[in-house]
Amino acid sequence: MRPFAIVTGASSGIGYELAAICAREGYDLLIAADREVTSAANLLRAEGAAVEGLQVDLSTLDGVARLMAATGARSVDVLIANAGHGLGGYFIEQDFDEVRHVIDTNVTGTVDLVQQVARQMVAKGEGRILITGSIAGYIPGTFHAVYNASKAFVDSFCFALRAELKDTGVTVTCLMPGATETEFFERARMLDTKVGQSEKDDPADVAREGYDAMMKGHADIVSGWRNKVQTTLASVTPAGVLAERHRRMAEPGAGKASS
Numbered sequence: 001m002r003p004f005a006i007v008t009g010a011s012s013g014i015g016y017e018l019a020a021i022c023a024r025e026g027y028d029l030l031i032a033a034d035r036e037v038t039s040a041a042n043l044l045r046a047e048g049a050a051v052e053g054l055q056v057d058l059s060t061l062d063g064v065a066r067l068m069a070a071t072g073a074r075s076v077d078v079l080i081a082n083a084g085h086g087l088g089g090y091f092i093e094q095d096f097d098e099v100r101h102v103i104d105t106n107v108t109g110t111v112d113l114v115q116q117v118a119r120q121m122v123a124k125g126e127g128r129i130l131i132t133g134s135i136a137g138y139i140p141g142t143f144h145a146v147y148n149a150s151k152a153f154v155d156s157f158c159f160a161l162r163a164e165l166k167d168t169g170v171t172v173t174c175l176m177p178g179a180t181e182t183e184f185f186e187r188a189r190m191l192d193t194k195v196g197q198s199e200k201d202d203p204a205d206v207a208r209e210g211y212d213a214m215m216k217g218h219a220d221i222v223s224g225w226r227n228k229v230q231t232t233l234a235s236v237t238p239a240g241v242l243a244e245r246h247r248r249m250a251e252p253g254a255g256k257a258s259s
């Protein structure tokens with residue numbers, strides 16, 4: 001029997017790369033994303049895995065229920081809860097439905113899925129969970145306020161859940177990437193910001209660091225040395241200073257003006 005992994009947000013970016021590593025390491029996969037997943041599933045099958053792709057909006061409880069139903073009777077060895085997205089811009093001008101979709105995807109859908117899978121893993125006494133948080137969780141996100149706040153929730157939740165599940169045989173690892181070259185900034189409409197135009201990390205490198213940390217049962221992994229320095233400094237810098245720094249990186253139009 002090949003082990004079985006669920007990877008959410010696997011249609012592109014970090015999630016796709018995590019799924020590809022799982023496939024190469026011998027896992028069969030259930031992958032999910034809210035847009036088309038057929039091409040990603042086909043590419044992953046070429047790595048030798050049996051892959052089921054599910055197009056589902058994980059911001060809804062119904063979407064998470066559909067994902068759990070697709071799991072069927074299979075025992076989940078690895079859960080990678082990675083689906084998430086941002087929303088750049090001036091908070092008071094944002095459409096509340098879009099704001100809510102960020103919170104419902106990054107927070108509610110993630111927590112719902114993790115709870116359901118963690119219950120099963122604890123019952124069988126083993127399992128590995130990797131949740132994609134972000135170094136954004138350390139920094140008040142001026143012009144990306146709701147996203148950064150959602151990742152502060154996710155980062156904190158991971159550490160707490162890990163402590164609760166100590167001695168159950170189930171490990172929880174928080175992957176905290178910095179700016180990474182994926183579709184994230186386009187989807188968040190942040191391509192005209194400094195961070196949107198900056199040089200970013202390779203999603204394959206980020207995924208490899210996350211996967212290895214999960215397999216070793218580590219608490220967290222901040223990908224890349226620059227991000228490690230940034231998070232270390234952030235933990236001793238006043239929140240107001242961090243918020244002003246974030247303004248420079250995420251202010252709409254600032255990228256164009258400086259390039």
Ligand SMILES: NC(=O)c1ccc[n+]([C@@H]2O[C@H](COP(=O)([O-])OP(=O)(O)OC[C@H]3O[C@@H](n4cnc5c(N)ncnc54)[C@H](OP(=O)(O)O)[C@@H]3O)[C@@H](O)[C@H]2O)c1
Binds near residue numbers: 011056
């Ligand atoms: N890129 C960065 O700089 C960065 C930094 C730190 C943390 N992260 C986190 O890394 C994770 C992956 O993002 P990425 O950078 O790889 O961006 P990406 O290429 O845009 O991938 C995001 C994935 O999440 C899926 N997704 C988003 N909302 C969903 C929903 N409601 N239901 C189901 N699937 C949904 C997307 O599916 P569709 O494509 O089908 O919409 C896609 O597969 C996210 O949690 C993000 O917050 C990213």
